[in-house]
Amino acid sequence: MSFQEPRTRIQIKNHRAILDAALEVFSQLGFGAATLDQIAKQAGMSKPNLLYYFPSKEAIYLRLLSELLETWLDPLKEIDPAGDPHDEIRKYVRGKLSMSREYPRESRLFAHEIMQGAPHLLEKLQSDLRQMVDEKAAVIDAWIAQGKIAPLDAHHLIFSIWSMTQHYADFAVQVSAVLGPDRDAFAEAEAHLDAVFGRMLRV
Amino acid sequence: MSFQEPRTRIQIKNHRAILDAALEVFSQLGFGAATLDQIAKQAGMSKPNLLYYFPSKEAIYLRLLSELLETWLDPLKEIDPAGDPHDEIRKYVRGKLSMSREYPRESRLFAHEIMQGAPHLLEKLQSDLRQMVDEKAAVIDAWIAQGKIAPLDAHHLIFSIWSMTQHYADFAVQVSAVLGPDRDAFAEAEAHLDAVFGRMLRV
DNA sequence: GGCAGTTTTGTCCATTCGGTCAAGATTTTA
DNA sequence: TAAAATCTTGACCGAATGGACAAAACTGCC
Numbered sequence: 001m002s003f004q005e006p007r008t009r010i011q012i013k014n015h016r017a018i019l020d021a022a023l024e025v026f027s028q029l030g031f032g033a034a035t036l037d038q039i040a041k042q043a044g045m046s047k048p049n050l051l052y053y054f055p056s057k058e059a060i061y062l063r064l065l066s067e068l069l070e071t072w073l074d075p076l077k078e079i080d081p082a083g084d085p086h087d088e089i090r091k092y093v094r095g096k097l098s099m100s101r102e103y104p105r106e107s108r109l110f111a112h113e114i115m116q117g118a119p120h121l122l123e124k125l126q127s128d129l130r131q132m133v134d135e136k137a138a139v140i141d142a143w144i145a146q147g148k149i150a151p152l153d154a155h156h157l158i159f160s161i162w163s164m165t166q167h168y169a170d171f172a173v174q175v176s177a178v179l180g181p182d183r184d185a186f187a188e189a190e191a192h193l194d195a196v197f198g199r200m201l202r203v
Numbered sequence: 204m205s206f207q208e209p210r211t212r213i214q215i216k217n218h219r220a221i222l223d224a225a226l227e228v229f230s231q232l233g234f235g236a237a238t239l240d241q242i243a244k245q246a247g248m249s250k251p252n253l254l255y256y257f258p259s260k261e262a263i264y265l266r267l268l269s270e271l272l273e274t275w276l277d278p279l280k281e282i283d284p285a286g287d288p289h290d291e292i293r294k295y296v297r298g299k300l301s302m303s304r305e306y307p308r309e310s311r312l313f314a315h316e317i318m319q320g321a322p323h324l325l326e327k328l329q330s331d332l333r334q335m336v337d338e339k340a341a342v343i344d345a346w347i348a349q350g351k352i353a354p355l356d357a358h359h360l361i362f363s364i365w366s367m368t369q370h371y372a373d374f375a376v377q378v379s380a381v382l383g384p385d386r387d388a389f390a391e392a393e394a395h396l397d398a399v400f401g402r403m404l405r406v
Numbered sequence: 407g408g409c410a411g412t413t414t415t416g417t418c419c420a421t422t423c424g425g426t427c428a429a430g431a432t433t434t435t436a
Numbered sequence: 437t438a439a440a441a442t443c444t445t446g447a448c449c450g451a452a453t454g455g456a457c458a459a460a461a462c463t464g465c466c
Contacts, residue, residue: 008412010463011413028318028320030233031236032232033234033235035453036453036454037452037454045414045415046415047455049413051456052412056454056455108318111374114377115231116231117231117376118376122376130380151398152399153391155382159367159371159374159378159381160367160370160399163374164367166366167362170317170318171314171318171362173317173325174317174321177325178332178362189362192355192356192359192363195356196403199402200399211442211443213442213443238422238423238424240422249445249446250424251426251427251444251445251446254425255442258425
């Protein structure tokens with residue numbers, strides 16, 4: 001038996017432990033290379049017990065993905081067409097960078113899924129994500145038409161924000177290898193990205 | 204028996220076929236999730252035959268990685284301290300974007316390795332890569348000190364170039380899902396990045 | 407304290423994994 | 437053309453994998 005909705009105290013605790021452990025393992029190895037034994041060990045329980053709460057490895061993965069996509073889109077939704085263009089975009093950049101710092105595992109899980117061709121997510125990307133991006137790109141285009149920010153391709157501007165911010169989560173190992181152990185990558189990144197987007201958007 | 208250096212015509216052909224097939228499979232699934240059967244099938248030969256040319260799965264992977272790192276660093280090496288700062292940096296950006304377009308599999312292979320903690324590459328990153336980046340960052344800092352380009356953190360500027368260009372290879376599926384099938388992501392990216400770095404570097 | 411329901415795990419299973427080996431097929435060489 | 441060297445593969449191995457199952461341990465309730 002497995003559970004659509006955890007009810008008892010124990011179920012809630014173990015559900016959380018499993019999803020957290022699975023996030024840890026999947027985000028490092030990707031779906032294919034991760035094993036149930038690793039996840040069970042990380043969650044501090046036996047493999048059969050883990051399968052008492054979730055019907056399969058894929059079910060755990062899908063649960064993580066579906067929870068993730070919403071969280072991932074939230075900062076984009078908050079871009080306010082009525083706000084100050086520079087503030088709104090820089091707020092979005094800061095929000096995405098914060099997510100890379102606070103939720104690097106989620107970022108890497110997402111990156112693994114995309115790099116493998118997004119087998120479980122492609123449809124959502126083509127519908128939900130595309131619609132949201134188109135909508136916000138239209139807002140940016142309107143700001144450009146009003147001369148409030150510099151003329152840039154709105155879709156690619158969004159890609160640039162995604163890539164520069166997620167880089168600090170997905171490639172954290174490389175970043176710290178290059179910067180050395182004494183520099184605070186995220187603190188520096190915040191100042192850097194503030195400067196970069198300030199220059200980029202100024203008319 | 205396996206071969207340090209392929210000699211005969213057949214060895215050369217099969218070596219190439221195996222490395223190409225392995226690149227295809229590893230770049231999509233990462234090392235752990237890829238299987239020798241998949242690689243052998245992709246290379247059009249039996250698994251034992253594949254293992255006649257390489258001693259192990261890891262040996263194939265390591266060969267790919269070691270060839271890759273040099274290729275990957277080459278464009279950075281070509282930044283010329285004596286050249287025009289704007290030209291040199293924009294040439295580098297264009298070079299990296301071209302590599303994402305022409306060698307997306309190599310880009311994704313590298314990304315997989317880094318995201319898993321760079322188990323086979325960490326030392327090289329901390330020595331070779333770090334040294335090369337420090338060297339070129341010093342060149343950029345000198346340009347900034349001379350007032351030739353805008354004052355930005357040189358290391359993070361390099362990270363920004365890496366992330367924005369590699370994004371079009373590593374997240375190609377997402378990019379095309381968002382842009383739709385009719386837009387040419389790479390052509391647009393070239394114009395976009397030209398505009399972005401033009402604005403970013405202008406004093 | 408005892409009973410029903412819940413939670414946990416030891417044991418097992420079929421499949422797939424990376425890799426071996428010996429025998430056969432093919433190519434090269436003399 | 438025939439021996440020598442190279443190339444190829446079917447059959448196989450032990451280990452690890454995702455998952456099944458039934459028995460045991462634990463929990464909450466009367």
